[in-house]
Amino acid sequence: MADDETKGQQLEKELLMKPKNLGENDAGLLEKASEFCEGYKQFLCNKTEREVVDYTIPILEKHGYKEFVRGTKYKAGEKVFLNNRGKSLIMVTVGKRPVADGMRFGVSHIDSPRLDFKPNPLFEDTDMAYFKTHYYGGIKKYQWTTIPLSIRGVVIRRDGTSVKVKIGEEEGDPLFCITDLLPHLAQNQMKKPAPEIVEGEQLNILLGCWPFPDEKVSGKVKLNIMNLLNEKYGISEQDFLSAELCAVPAYKPSDYGLDRSMIGAYGQDDSVCAYASLMAELDAKDPEFTTVTVFTDKEETGSDGNTGMRSLFLKDFLEDFVSAYGLSARHVLMNSVCVSCDVNAAVDPAFGEVFERNNCSFLNRGPVVSKYTGSRGKYSTNDASAETMGFLRSILEDAKVPWQVGELGKVDIGGGGTIAAEISIHNLDTVDMGVPVLSMHAPLEIVSKADVYLLYKAVHAFYMSPKAK
Ligand code: MN
Ligand code: MN
Numbered sequence: 001m002a003d004d005e006t007k008g009q010q011l012e013k014e015l016l017m018k019p020k021n022l023g024e025n026d027a028g029l030l031e032k033a034s035e036f037c038e039g040y041k042q043f044l045c046n047k048t049e050r051e052v053v054d055y056t057i058p059i060l061e062k063h064g065y066k067e068f069v070r071g072t073k074y075k076a077g078e079k080v081f082l083n084n085r086g087k088s089l090i091m092v093t094v095g096k097r098p099v100a101d102g103m104r105f106g107v108s109h110i111d112s113p114r115l116d117f118k119p120n121p122l123f124e125d126t127d128m129a130y131f132k133t134h135y136y137g138g139i140k141k142y143q144w145t146t147i148p149l150s151i152r153g154v155v156i157r158r159d160g161t162s163v164k165v166k167i168g169e170e171e172g173d174p175l176f177c178i179t180d181l182l183p184h185l186a187q188n189q190m191k192k193p194a195p196e197i198v199e200g201e202q203l204n205i206l207l208g209c210w211p212f213p214d215e216k217v218s219g220k221v222k223l224n225i226m227n228l229l230n231e232k233y234g235i236s237e238q239d240f241l242s243a244e245l246c247a248v249p250a251y252k253p254s255d256y257g258l259d260r261s262m263i264g265a266y267g268q269d270d271s272v273c274a275y276a277s278l279m280a281e282l283d284a285k286d287p288e289f290t291t292v293t294v295f296t297d298k299e300e301t302g303s304d305g306n307t308g309m310r311s312l313f314l315k316d317f318l319e320d321f322v323s324a325y326g327l328s329a330r331h332v333l334m335n336s337v338c339v340s341c342d343v344n345a346a347v348d349p350a351f352g353e354v355f356e357r358n359n360c361s362f363l364n365r366g367p368v369v370s371k372y373t374g375s376r377g378k379y380s381t382n383d384a385s386a387e388t389m390g391f392l393r394s395i396l397e398d399a400k401v402p403w404q405v406g407e408l409g410k411v412d413i414g415g416g417g418t419i420a421a422e423i424s425i426h427n428l429d430t431v432d433m434g435v436p437v438l439s440m441h442a443p444l445e446i447v448s449k450a451d452v453y454l455l456y457k458a459v460h461a462f463y464m465s466p467k468a469k
Contacts, residue, residue: 033453043275044253049297052110073324087297087307095290102335103290106277109299112267113137117245124222130204137300142198145180153245168250249443268445273341280459288466309422338430340420344368344406346436361406361436364448367455368406370432375415382420384431399461
């Protein structure tokens with residue numbers, strides 16, 4: 001006890017929590033975090049699940065990962081991956097302990113809210129051509145007007161060949177947008193409730209206004225656009241029927257703030273956790289327990305479909321992987337622990353009334369561990385057990401990684417879920433961990449660089465800890 005410290009001050013230190021901004025304890029952290037986040041900004045340029053998988057596989061191969069071969073009994077230190085339809089990915093580093101002792105799972109999602117194109121998207125109105133969209137995930141529709149958009153995706157042509165589309169990301173590419181009404185004429189629009197200010201059927205992407213020069217054709221602007229697409233991609237209007245195209249914000253990930261302490265970008269939910277867990281996976285050298293890092297799709301629309309977490313693709317892979325050791329997946333899962341890596345809402349003083357400050361997460365206070373998500377009376381959530389919380393806590397504290405807890409806003413305000421519920425259904429101890437985000441699900445989301453870096457540290461500590469649960 002310092003000479004001038006009172007009994008109360010001493011007890012306060014011993015008994016009470018005093019959360020602090022990360023910079024107060026480690027002034028050098030921002031520099032290390034900024035360095036780490038350079039790679040993260042690159043990763044963020046991949047804005048759909050397909051692009052993330054395409055980007056990640058060569059990195060895995062460079063780090064010695066081999067494609068998983070059924071029936072192989074992999075040895076400690078070996079690294080394998082499984083690509084599920086180019087939209088979800090499983091990455092494994094075999095641990096020194098027997099697989100039967102359990103595994104360490106880190107699961108994140110690589111889809112983000114966006115504007116998918118309808119199957120028959122191209123139309124002309126008032127001498128302008130547009131793509132019709134159907135929004136994907138939870139968005140505030142009005143946020144998607146008057147921002148630069150890029151178009152990306154894949155088209156399967158009649159002959160079965162596929163072509164990848166990406167327009168609006170390279171220097172010199174044209175950009176796209178959705179228009180909004182001028183304030184001068186918006187008297188009625190501005191009186192509407194926010195979900196109706198811009199309606200789903202108004203989210204049409206402006207493609208052009210120049211006609212195809214032929215008097216005998218109607219819909220000349222539409223024809224001109226289709227002709228340009230045909231010249232570039234060899235597609236006709238019918239090919240849209242077998243395509244997955246979407247619009248996403250076109251701007252590049254950047255440092256934000258005068259102190260450059262933050263990153264602003266589209267799709268940080270959940271690329272921030274995907275990147276942190278990927279780096280932890282790549283850096284998992286001779287772990288005690290086998291690590292399993294999963295990138296999953298369709299989280300933003302409820303995890304349905306064969307590439308989402310409600311699919312059995314992970315369970316089936318595990319069955320194949322562990323049967324080589326004469327084991328059943330269900331027995332291995334019982335002994336395993338999973339960190340469901342997803343973001344949480346950072347307290348935003350501009351909207352302070354929706355947050356309960358003792359239990360919500362703050363920017364720049366480290367990774368946020370969420371015991372449960374869901375809504376109202378804890379519906380639709382994995383509620384991590386005290387034992388699972390205690391297990392993760394002991395790992396983070398041994399590794400000296402600062403962390404915080406986080407509930408998603410006040411009890412009666414709303415809520416939301418993560419894939420933790422889809423994972424724990426397999427009788428697997430699961431807990432949520434991620435970073436706090438400002439403006440989550442907006443076309444521009446903000447995170448703290450130090451939080452991103454410490455999430456990597458946290459997942460890495462979880463992967464490398466020899467501690468048995
Ligand atoms: Mn998420
Ligand atoms: Mn989300």
